[in-house]
Amino acid sequence: MTAQALIHFPKKARRGEVIEIRTMISHPMETGFRRTQQGEPIPRNIITAFVCRYNDVEVFRADLFPALTANPFLAFHTVAAESGTLTFTWTGDDGFRAEERAKIEVG
Amino acid sequence: MDDGAAAMRSRGMTRRGMLMAGLAALPAGAALTVIVRPAAATPEAMQEAIRRITGGAPLRRGRVRLEIPPLSENGNSVACAVAVDSPMTAADHVKAIHVVTEKNPQPNVIGVHLGPRAGRARIATRLRLSDTQTVTAIAALSDGSFWAESANVIVTMGACLEDAL
Numbered sequence: 001m002t003a004q005a006l007i008h009f010p011k012k013a014r015r016g017e018v019i020e021i022r023t024m025i026s027h028p029m030e031t032g033f034r035r036t037q038q039g040e041p042i043p044r045n046i047i048t049a050f051v052c053r054y055n056d057v058e059v060f061r062a063d064l065f066p067a068l069t070a071n072p073f074l075a076f077h078t079v080a081a082e083s084g085t086l087t088f089t090w091t092g093d094d095g096f097r098a099e100e101r102a103k104i105e106v107g
Numbered sequence: 108m109d110d111g112a113a114a115m116r117s118r119g120m121t122r123r124g125m126l127m128a129g130l131a132a133l134p135a136g137a138a139l140t141v142i143v144r145p146a147a148a149t150p151e152a153m154q155e156a157i158r159r160i161t162g163g164a165p166l167r168r169g170r171v172r173l174e175i176p177p178l179s180e181n182g183n184s185v186a187c188a189v190a191v192d193s194p195m196t197a198a199d200h201v202k203a204i205h206v207v208t209e210k211n212p213q214p215n216v217i218g219v220h221l222g223p224r225a226g227r228a229r230i231a232t233r234l235r236l237s238d239t240q241t242v243t244a245i246a247a248l249s250d251g252s253f254w255a256e257s258a259n260v261i262v263t264m265g266a267c268l269e270d271a272l
Contacts, residue, residue: 018226031235033212059224067208067216067235069184075231079224 003027003098007088012105013080021052021060022075025090025098031066047072047092055084064092080106149210153243156207156214160245161253171256173244174231182236182266189244191228191254201228203247210240235266 009021025047032044044066052060059078088100157166174188191201200223206216216234228246236242243257 022231031212054224057224059222061220063215063218065213065215065217067211067213069233069235073231073233075188076219076221077225077227077229079226081224 003090003096005088005090005098005100007086007100007102009086009102009104011103012107015080015082015106017080018077019080019104020075020077021086022073023050023088024071024073026071027090027092027096029066029068029070029072033066043093045093045096047090047096049091050074051089052076052078053087053089054078054081056087080104082106150241153207153209153214153241157243157245157255160203160205160207160218160247164251164253166245166253166255168255170254171244171246173242173256173258175242175258175260177259178261178263179236180263182238182262182264184233185236185260185262186231187234187242188229188231189246191246193228193246193248195223195226195228197223198249200249201225201246202249204228204230205245205247206232206234207243207245208234208236208240209242210238211235212237216242236260236262237265238262 003026005023005025007023009019013019027047028045029047030042030045034042036042046066047064050062050064051058060076062074064072083104083106086102086104090098170192172190175185179185187206189204189206191204193199193201195201201221203218203220205218207214208216217232219230221228239261241257241259243255245253245255247253
């Protein structure tokens, strides 16, 4: 399953500047609390974890629960320490895994 | 066959025909799923979730700002931001931020882990609320203290009703 991810942050920043990173990924976030008309439980299918790495160092991690919306949105901050790559990883039920990378230039 | 049904048939309508026409007029989604309200988490379940987060340490009021609208028409997507007053230095920073609810089927909403590299202790997300209830944000600080703020959110249409539309 391929999921589309949207990631927004300033591609250029001053050293030491605090930047906001906004992320959103396409995912149904099926809660596991719903049933079909036949009364069969609809199995849970959610993203359970999100990790942001800055040049392979973890700077932010989140545990997600069914109470987040479909296509979960998450905004957080990090210090623009050096030029390099930000890696975003989402993992979840049924072996779900999505990874995105983006460059940042720090002057 | 009674006289009424015979009269309807003479107008090109049967009771069965009318029933089927009525069903067809329902939105497609309504026929596919029924609403079953799951056992809601209780305020006690929220207290238990808070105990798991804090390990029994006291929750102090202040330092945490929970930004959430006081009234939400649609519980399927409620914008929520949590900001914590912290210098975010190696010696004094926020280690984690948790959001819990009182009446959702499960109390936990999100838990994030951060550190001095975050620069600023503020997160934003969107959550589902099944009902009018209290939402609590908890911050775990590097000195071992826990700070919290709660807000009551009135929800006109809960998230669990999404398929009734």
